[in-house]
Amino acid sequence: MLELKKLSKTYKNGVKALNGINLTISQGEFVYIIGSTGSGKSTLIKIIDGEEVPTSGRCEVIGINVGKLKHSKVPIYRRNIGVVFQDFRLLEAKTVFENIAFALEVINAPKSLIRKRVREVMNLVGLDDKGHSFPNQLSGGQQQRVAIARALANRPMLLIADEPTGNLDPEMSNDIMTLLEKINREEQTTILMVTHDRELVNRHLKRTITLDSGHIKSDVLGGGY
Amino acid sequence: MANFFRRVTRHLKEGFWGVIRHGSMSISSISAVTITLLIIGVFLIFSINVDNITKDIEESVAIVAIVSFDYEEQTELDRIETSAKAISGVNDVIFSSKDQEWEYYQNLYETEETAAIFGPFQDVNPMHHAFQIEIENGDKIEEIATGIEAIDGIDSVEYGGASAVMLVSALNSIRYGGFVLVMAVSALAIFLIANTIKLTIYARHKEIGIMRNVGATNGYIRSPFVIEGMIIGFIGAIIPVTLCVFGYIYVYDLLGGVFLTEMFVMIPPHPFVLLLVAILSGTGILVGLVGSFFSVTKYLRWKR
Numbered sequence A: 001m002l003e004l005k006k007l008s009k010t011y012k013n014g015v016k017a018l019n020g021i022n023l024t025i026s027q028g029e030f031v032y033i034i035g036s037t038g039s040g041k042s043t044l045i046k047i048i049d050g051e052e053v054p055t056s057g058r059c060e061v062i063g064i065n066v067g068k069l070k071h072s073k074v075p076i077y078r079r080n081i082g083v084v085f086q087d088f089r090l091l092e093a094k095t096v097f098e099n100i101a102f103a104l105e106v107i108n109a110p111k112s113l114i115r116k117r118v119r120e121v122m123n124l125v126g127l128d129d130k131g132h133s134f135p136n137q138l139s140g141g142q143q144q145r146v147a148i149a150r151a152l153a154n155r156p157m158l159l160i161a162d163e164p165t166g167n168l169d170p171e172m173s174n175d176i177m178t179l180l181e182k183i184n185r186e187e188q189t190t191i192l193m194v195t196h197d198r199e200l201v202n203r204h205l206k207r208t209i210t211l212d213s214g215h216i217k218s219d220v221l222g223g224g225y
Numbered sequence B: 001m002a003n004f005f006r007r008v009t010r011h012l013k014e015g016f017w018g019v020i021r022h023g024s025m026s027i028s029s030i031s032a033v034t035i036t037l038l039i040i041g042v043f044l045i046f047s048i049n050v051d052n053i054t055k056d057i058e059e060s061v062a063i064v065a066i067v068s069f070d071y072e073e074q075t076e077l078d079r080i081e082t083s084a085k086a087i088s089g090v091n092d093v094i095f096s097s098k099d100q101e102w103e104y105y106q107n108l109y110e111t112e113e114t115a116a117i118f119g120p121f122q123d124v125n126p127m128h129h130a131f132q133i134e135i136e137n138g139d140k141i142e143e144i145a146t147g148i149e150a151i152d153g154i155d156s157v158e159y160g161g162a163s164a165v166m167l168v169s170a171l172n173s174i175r176y177g178g179f180v181l182v183m184a185v186s187a188l189a190i191f192l193i194a195n196t197i198k199l200t201i202y203a204r205h206k207e208i209g210i211m212r213n214v215g216a217t218n219g220y221i222r223s224p225f226v227i228e229g230m231i232i233g234f235i236g237a238i239i240p241v242t243l244c245v246f247g248y249i250y251v252y253d254l255l256g257g258v259f260l261t262e263m264f265v266m267i268p269p270h271p272f273v274l275l276l277v278a279i280l281s282g283t284g285i286l287v288g289l290v291g292s293f294f295s296v297t298k299y300l301r302w303k304r
């Protein structure tokens, strides 16, 4: 479902963030991407999300050549994937409920369905009582969970999460991991998760890809840190 | 159809909420619209009135050509009429016989006494045949008068004279100047409003990026912003429209419908004020729409 071929990205300022990445991920896989800071993890995710365009090589997701998408088609492509960003990217002027609902409104879902699904995912991430709060009234960990709930709302085929447990205490991290595993298992959602959390990677063993200054250093099934 | 309706309702709701949620930004945009529409409104009232007055006076500036006694045969009259019509800038040539002229002249002073005075002379008509020359506009009055006087058989021409011509040309300058000014002020105003909207939208460019992140198409993102812009334009137009309409009605009544002299007749408030309402609120809404459309489009391009 995801195929990267000789993918390279050089930013305008000359930084070579990715260098000839080859990678194939199948439907239903759960994959960690680890690596030291600045190794290119977020860049990889931005390319898969269509936010950055590869300098060379190819990024294909569910048969779509993401780098070649027209500007106006990028959002439509994104309806197939859910992304949890490192910086959350919540709409400050909207409540938690509205933030999550927005991902469904843009695909013009009926109101009753939206209400039902939003309650579902809020319950899933354990935020039942925060529907009317605004993002700036929440802790970092709570905002992160809102971001996860929003990414899950329209049942994406691929869920990408950039450090979804970065701001959570170990217990909460564990809950989130259990949640992601459940989604992966029950909805066959492919999950791509960037993390720095050694302990978590070692406790929940999965295929682990290690990035090092833009290269894939290792790609181990059931790897660990 | 249900889908379309649902989407429109959502955009309208978002647009209204946007105005309220971004209260301080909305207020600055609304103020920009209010101030500029006020300026446009005042200039508009002034220049439309000047335009109207100029046209009135131009219409009243007609040339009367007096036919010499030696050229009163029908063939001669026909020839004179044809020649006059051929002169450029002449709209129409109307024949007025000496009898009509005499009657008109007597009626001019019709009282018991004048009737008594003219009575005995009814049959000794001292008047000439005449042509009334209607012209396109006052600019060329002198030129046309000279041309007509040169026609064989014309004794003399009469028209408002140099002062009328000067007045018409002065009014024309004011009229054109006024319109240039209205255009310039409008352009400036629209620029000011668009810029304010751009700033307020800049503050939300992150929001626009996030909308794209969760799968909102450009059109979907634009709609509430554009509706917001239109609402702001409409709200911004309320004060200028009210002030201009009631201000004009008040001034009109105060001055008795004329400006400075009886010659400058103001446009009656009804239905003129309706035109003002339409132009001002239309401009406000349109500028809000265009300003926000282009601003959002600009920030949409920023992020993939």
Ligand SMILES: Nc1ncnc2c1ncn2[C@@H]1O[C@H](COP(=O)(O)OP(=O)(O)OP(=O)(O)O)[C@@H](O)[C@H]1O
Pocket: A011, A012, A013, A015, A016, A017, A035, A036, A037, A038, A039, A040, A041, A042, A043, A044
């Ligand atoms: N927009 C950008 N413009 C220029 N350089 C960038 C940009 N984004 C990232 N970089 C650079 O590209 C390299 C890879 O950055 P990236 O964000 O992908 O790292 P990362 O692996 O996600 O790091 P972290 O673990 O700190 O999140 C870094 O050297 C970074 O400075």
Ligand SMILES: [Mg+2]
Pocket: A041, A042, A043, A086, A162
């Ligand atoms: Mg990163």
